[in-house]
Amino acid sequence: MLQNKWYLICPSAELTNKILSQKILGEDIILFRTKSGKAAALEDRCCHRNVKLSLGYLKEETITCGYHGWEYDSDGACIKIPSQLPGTKIPPKALIKKYPVKEFNKWVWVFMGDEENAAKTDPPNIPEMNEWDFTYKTHVFEADLESAAESLIDPYHIKFTHRDSIKQLLGQIEEFPAEFRINILDDGIEGKYYRANTAALTEKAYFGSEPQLEVYYRFYYPNISRLESRFKERTLLILEHFMQVDENRIAMMQITLWKNIFNFFPPFGRWFMARKSNKIVNEDIALLRSQKGILDKTKDNLHEVSVKGDEISLAFRKYWRTKMREGGNES
Ligand code: FES
Ligand SMILES: [Fe+2]
DSSP states (O other), X not given: OOOSOEEEEEEGGGOOSSOEEEEETTEEXXXXXXXXXXXXXXXXXXXXXXXXXXXXXXXXXXXXOTTTOOEEETTSBEEEOTTSOTTOOOOTTOBOOBOOEEEETTEEEEEXXXXXXXXXXXXXXXXXXXXXXXXXXXXXXXXXXXXXXXXXXXTTSHHHHTTTXXXXXXXXXXXXXXXXXXXXETTEEEEEEEEEOOOOHHHHHHHOOOSEEXXXXXXXXXXXXXXXXXXXXXXXXXXXXXXXXXXXXXXXXXXXXXXXXXTTOHHHHHHHHHHHHHHHHXXXXXXXXXXXXXXXXXXXXXXXXXXXXXXXXXXXXXXXXXXXXXXXXXX
């Protein structure tokens, strides 16, 4: 599991004075915002009798355990034990683990590691996350992390996996030899290619009828894939953030962002995109789940064939595996 990395939680506006529970890399954590505005992430455990703190409640700056009322501040230090007489010292070991939190581009990120390593790295900078209209949803399911990360930027799957949702809107690449222009970067891979514009007439009327559509793809190590379809004046951007929940399950957050689409009525845009994205992501999930079942069974006897059209996936895997070998757990 990829320790010492930043993981995406939710838009900043959604972290409020309410307990949010998450399982990341097998660890149960709680997140909340104090009344004074500080974002906090703590382990979901009270060190008195080891019950879940998420069963307790928040006060302005603290969280109270629901069992005997021990109260912790946003750094995880116990500051009040109701059964102790006033003036009695709180045991110094009454302290739970806290995780570094960062608010970046108006999203909340949590660092699965310690403060010292967190200071050395930043989450990927994707300014569109704070500038464009968007919708997002997190899906938890059994899948192989590497394969999930690969799937969004896999150019040939769109026409087949998403035959009932995206249909022809993003165009086709089967008709001419695609040039993927793969660039290997320090923090991932990127490139662009073109798809023949095969959108339906009504879609062309809105999105434009240029013969070719530009597609930009990017993988931000360690956990975000990006696919951007550039129409003449409108852009559709899909980000997928993925993380290991436990040994078998991953959480995939799909964020769909857009520019100059549905400007006439943004709430309609968000409703429409949320429905569409959900359908699209469920189409991917069905395949990724089935793949995990087969990968688990075949393990080392994997019979897998690749062709030239898999260039992006192969470049991604090479990059990913090199990073893993170099020690994925270093920041
Ligand atoms: S178990 Fe939390 S206060 Fe006792
Ligand atoms: Fe897909």
